[in-house]
Amino acid sequence: MTADRPTPLSGFPELLPAERFVELRVLDSLRASFELxxxxxxxxxxxxxxxxxxxxxxxxxxxxxxxxxxxxxxxxAESGEGSADGQASQASTLGLHFDLTVPFARYVLENxxxxxxxxxxxxxxxxxxxxxxxxxxxxxxxxxDIDVVARDVLPFHHDVExxxxxxxxxxxxxxxxxxxxxxxxxxxxxxxxxxxxPDVPAVMRVIDKIDKVPAEIIASMLVSEAGLDARQAExxxxxxxxxxxxxxxxxxxxxxxxxxxxxxxGLAELSAVIDGCAGLNSDRFSVEADLRIARGLDYYTGxxxxxxxxxxxxxxxxxxxGRYDSLASDGRxxxxxxxxxxxxxxxxxxxxxxxxxxxxxxxxxxxLVALPDEDSRAISDAIAGQLRANGVATEVSPGAQRxxxxxxxxxxxxxxxxxxxxxxxxxxxxxxxxxxxxxxxxPVTWRPxxxxxxxxxxxxxx
Amino acid sequence: MTADRPTPLSGFPELLPAERFVELRVLDSLRASFELxxxxxxxxxxxxxxxxxxxxxxxxxxxxxxxxxxxxxxxxAESGEGSADGQASQASTLGLHFDLTVPFARYVLENxxxxxxxxxxxxxxxxxxxxxxxxxxxxxxxxxDIDVVARDVLPFHHDVExxxxxxxxxxxxxxxxxxxxxxxxxxxxxxxxxxxxPDVPAVMRVIDKIDKVPAEIIASMLVSEAGLDARQAExxxxxxxxxxxxxxxxxxxxxxxxxxxxxxxGLAELSAVIDGCAGLNSDRFSVEADLRIARGLDYYTGxxxxxxxxxxxxxxxxxxxGRYDSLASDGRxxxxxxxxxxxxxxxxxxxxxxxxxxxxxxxxxxxLVALPDEDSRAISDAIAGQLRANGVATEVSPGAQRxxxxxxxxxxxxxxxxxxxxxxxxxxxxxxxxxxxxxxxxPVTWRPxxxxxxxxxxxxxx
Numbered sequence: 001m002t003a004d005r006p007t008p009l010s011g012f013p014e015l016l017p018a019e020r021f022v023e024l025r026v027l028d029s030l031r032a033s034f035e036l037x038x039x040x041x042x043x044x045x046x047x048x049x050x051x052x053x054x055x056x057x058x059x060x061x062x063x064x065x066x067x068x069x070x071x072x073x074x075x076x077a078e079s080g081e082g083s084a085d086g087q088a089s090q091a092s093t094l095g096l097h098f099d100l101t102v103p104f105a106r107y108v109l110e111n112x113x114x115x116x117x118x119x120x121x122x123x124x125x126x127x128x129x130x131x132x133x134x135x136x137x138x139x140x141x142x143x144x145d146i147d148v149v150a151r152d153v154l155p156f157h158h159d160v161e162x163x164x165x166x167x168x169x170x171x172x173x174x175x176x177x178x179x180x181x182x183x184x185x186x187x188x189x190x191x192x193x194x195x196x197x198p199d200v201p202a203v204m205r206v207i208d209k210i211d212k213v214p215a216e217i218i219a220s221m222l223v224s225e226a227g228l229d230a231r232q233a234e235x236x237x238x239x240x241x242x243x244x245x246x247x248x249x250x251x252x253x254x255x256x257x258x259x260x261x262x263x264x265x266g267l268a269e270l271s272a273v274i275d276g277c278a279g280l281n282s283d284r285f286s287v288e289a290d291l292r293i294a295r296g297l298d299y300y301t302g303x304x305x306x307x308x309x310x311x312x313x314x315x316x317x318x319x320x321x322g323r324y325d326s327l328a329s330d331g332r333x334x335x336x337x338x339x340x341x342x343x344x345x346x347x348x349x350x351x352x353x354x355x356x357x358x359x360x361x362x363x364x365x366x367x368l369v370a371l372p373d374e375d376s377r378a379i380s381d382a383i384a385g386q387l388r389a390n391g392v393a394t395e396v397s398p399g400a401q402r403x404x405x406x407x408x409x410x411x412x413x414x415x416x417x418x419x420x421x422x423x424x425x426x427x428x429x430x431x432x433x434x435x436x437x438x439x440x441x442x443p444v445t446w447r448p449x450x451x452x453x454x455x456x457x458x459x460x461x462x
Numbered sequence: 463m464t465a466d467r468p469t470p471l472s473g474f475p476e477l478l479p480a481e482r483f484v485e486l487r488v489l490d491s492l493r494a495s496f497e498l499x500x501x502x503x504x505x506x507x508x509x510x511x512x513x514x515x516x517x518x519x520x521x522x523x524x525x526x527x528x529x530x531x532x533x534x535x536x537x538x539a540e541s542g543e544g545s546a547d548g549q550a551s552q553a554s555t556l557g558l559h560f561d562l563t564v565p566f567a568r569y570v571l572e573n574x575x576x577x578x579x580x581x582x583x584x585x586x587x588x589x590x591x592x593x594x595x596x597x598x599x600x601x602x603x604x605x606x607d608i609d610v611v612a613r614d615v616l617p618f619h620h621d622v623e624x625x626x627x628x629x630x631x632x633x634x635x636x637x638x639x640x641x642x643x644x645x646x647x648x649x650x651x652x653x654x655x656x657x658x659x660p661d662v663p664a665v666m667r668v669i670d671k672i673d674k675v676p677a678e679i680i681a682s683m684l685v686s687e688a689g690l691d692a693r694q695a696e697x698x699x700x701x702x703x704x705x706x707x708x709x710x711x712x713x714x715x716x717x718x719x720x721x722x723x724x725x726x727x728g729l730a731e732l733s734a735v736i737d738g739c740a741g742l743n744s745d746r747f748s749v750e751a752d753l754r755i756a757r758g759l760d761y762y763t764g765x766x767x768x769x770x771x772x773x774x775x776x777x778x779x780x781x782x783x784g785r786y787d788s789l790a791s792d793g794r795x796x797x798x799x800x801x802x803x804x805x806x807x808x809x810x811x812x813x814x815x816x817x818x819x820x821x822x823x824x825x826x827x828x829x830l831v832a833l834p835d836e837d838s839r840a841i842s843d844a845i846a847g848q849l850r851a852n853g854v855a856t857e858v859s860p861g862a863q864r865x866x867x868x869x870x871x872x873x874x875x876x877x878x879x880x881x882x883x884x885x886x887x888x889x890x891x892x893x894x895x896x897x898x899x900x901x902x903x904x905p906v907t908w909r910p911x912x913x914x915x916x917x918x919x920x921x922x923x924x
Binding site: 005006007008009012013014015016017020021024035036037038039040041042043044045046047049050052062063064065066067068069070071094095096106107109110111112114115116118120121126128130140150155157158276330362363364365377381388391392393394395398399409412413454 | 467468469470471474475476477478479482483486497498499500501502503504505506507508509511512514524525526527528529530531532533556557558568569571572573574576577578580582583588590592602617619620738792824825826827839843850853854855856857860861871874875916
């Protein structure tokens with residue numbers, strides 16, 4: 001606690017090694033799920049020209065600009081300079097990306113000639129936003145995105161695919177129960193149009209507040225801000241109350257007596273997504289049609305997604321996305337897309353902070369090879385090498401203290417096994433320091449039980 | 463080629479998916495090697511207070527500062543604000559880290575009470591430097607670092623450990639032949655002192671230029687800049703010429719007739735590192751004592767490392783490090799460390815650019831399930847699900863064109879197998895589209911040959 005001890009930076013969370021093991025296990029699991037479905041890995045640079053970042057508007061407060069410490073006075077912020085081939089390009093200020101969609105859209109345009117469409121990619125990276133930090137909101141955090149993007153036309157079945165891939169990925173994670181909530185913009189816009197709403201976007205903006213504002217207030221806002229009459233407002237609220245884990249929502253919407261072509265198209269699409277995810281529901285994961293989901297400020301045109309984590313509803317949605325008619329466009333060609341983005345840090349940090357999730361040990365090592373004396377280090381090193389050749393993470397005791405002290409070294413780190421090298425008259429022995437069980441063993445063939453091979457994710461239900 | 467097509471940013475390289483597969487394979491391999499030796503994963507935030515970044519000095523030109531786009535006028539750059547618990551901390555400008563050593567030193571101090579020492583960690587992350595870009599020098603690039611850090615005292619055997627772990631990690635990579643060059647500061651400082659050099663650091667600074675400047679010039683610089691006489695300069699050059707893959711260098715140094723205690727200590731340490739790596743040398747990887755390695759500007763105090771890649775010597779060292787007597791200090795406690803840092807981007811990008819390295823395909827998919835007609839999509843999806851359950855990355859054809867066109871879709875992406883679903887009168891068949899061989903298969907049990915399961919790294923010797 002000296003003055004020289006650095007303190008954390010608010011909004012820039014860091015993990016201890018045991019937590020980082022859990023995060024890596026989650027990222028590995030996501031990557032495996034995405035690759036199993038044919039999604040290719042993409043990573044984009046952290047910096048984009050500012051005008052690229054602000055194209056979507058509305059988020060300009062959040063961008064971090066870059067400036068070189070020694071930049072000239074005529075160069076107030078960092079610029080993209082001439083490209084490597086010597087051509088001068090227009091200098092522009094650089095900022096850190098605040099999501100992975102904007103850089104991916106730019107990547108698709110930049111590499112369109114080298115990519116095959118439809119193009120499936122996953123992207124797992126840090127993003128930065130200069131927001132005021134709070135639980136679930138960070139200035140630096142990791143997202144995991146999947147998107148399918150096509151040239152000109154992207155068939156609807158990719159909406160079902162995206163839902164299913166993320167549903168499979170989420171259901172494999174060691175976290176509290178998740179609900180993937182699906183809705184469709186065509187459905188709600190068609191419904192609002194079908195009841196005769198004079199300003200459909202205004203209705204959507206009000207409905208988007210439904211999780212934060214009581215229903216009576218929403219009803220009166222629909223009248224005062226969206227120009228509906230009381231009966232229309234009531235219908236909108238009735239629609240927003242519908243949720244179902246199967247296609248039964250269709251009949252409930254139809255029972256409201258509103259008829260509209262766009263509504264019918266939206267109902268068919270949403271049914272297809274829900275049916276396509278049938279069979280994935282369990283006590284730890286479910287996919288539901290939830291007709292209150294609007295994602296008001298984003299430019300979605302069909303399917304929309306949000307995700308809630310049980311017990312952590314106040315975080316809001318931890319995994320969101322939907323269908324864009326134009327993810328990217330170069331003025332001649334349009335690239336429609338559908339995608340979904342998981343807030344990995346937003347999901348995991350509250351679990352770490354409340355001790356809901358950790359790892360069984362703070363080091364990869366399954367075995368500590370003890371050291372009889374410092375002169376025997378080469379022998380202990382050789383044993384460690386034999387164990388590693390079998391894929392067993394192993395370290396050698398840092399010092400040749402008495403064995404009790406070496407065992408406590410392993411204990412503090414959670415290393416389950418201590419190996420005692422053979423002596424002139426004694427064979428190799430390995431001790432499970434949790435149970436005290438000690439047995440003869442051959443370093444060339446011995447392996448720990450599978451569950452001890454790597455640090456395990458430990459969930460606390462408390 | 464429209465005006466709207468974005469162009470690359472010089473110094474911020476991005477990869478196509480096939481190249482990213484190779485990079486991920488390299489990162490996975492490094493991580494596996496490091497964990498096998500008990501190194502725990504750490505990731506630090508991208509931003510550090512500027513005064514933290516400039517503590518080592520000399521690199522201030524390279525730092526990228528952060529500023530929020532909407533920051534107030536009294537807030538010229540981004541500041542660390544009050545911590546989450548409401549305590550105000552001194553506001554300071556933030557910059558992006560330019561290496562992983564400075565943030566790791568800060569992390570060790572910040573978390574000293576929660577870490578067990580000696581603490582082994584690996585860290586694989588992006589770093590940023592505002593340097594003028596050229597081959598092997600980027601503004602954004604990935605490093606992979608390992609360090610062992612202790613409290614107060616770090617025994618020498620950890621120098622041998624670090625050399626050995628990185629040597630094993632490097633020798634597993636699919637790259638041209640690498641040479642890990644090791645030297646020892648005590649050895650060369652002791653030698654320079656032993657010959658009576660009046661200004662040992664000045665000798666080191668000159669010797670550090672030995673790869674870029676002809677020997678005659680080095681000799682005259684040693685006289686003019688480091689105050690040596692001709693005989694002393696000759697001895698320094700003779701020392702710098704010594705290199706060996708075994709301990710034979712000791713006799714060659716002793717034959718120069720210089721006697722010094724520090725020199726003797728350095729010789730013993732360097733021998734121990736070289737002996738400790740014996741058995742790792744092959745035609746693709748070697749560890750050598752190279753007595754010209756000085757790493758002039760860094761604060762190393764014993765072992766020093768550099769690494770050259772055959773055919774790419776102009777890149778300089780791609781993997782460097784050494785022993786610090788004080789990696790970090792909080793004023794009361796000192797944390798000595800030894801570590802080494804691999805420039806992953808510096809190593810891989812020149813290989814990608816010269817087409818020396820790529821992947822066997824641009825998608826993870828080993829199988830494309832064909833689509834007889836759009837109404838059969840659920841059937842093809844179910845087959846894909848069965849294949850995925852066996853760990854076989856699979857995608858379903860995006861459209862129900864005639865089979866020839868679907869096969870070409872697979873061909874363009876490098877997907878080796880196309881699956882033809884059973885019809886009313888026909889069984890399931892799978893075709894290897896490279897050979898044309900087609901066979902009956904059961905989606906519940908079929909697996910491709912192991913080498914086709916995932917994209918393979920392909921090395922070109924051309």
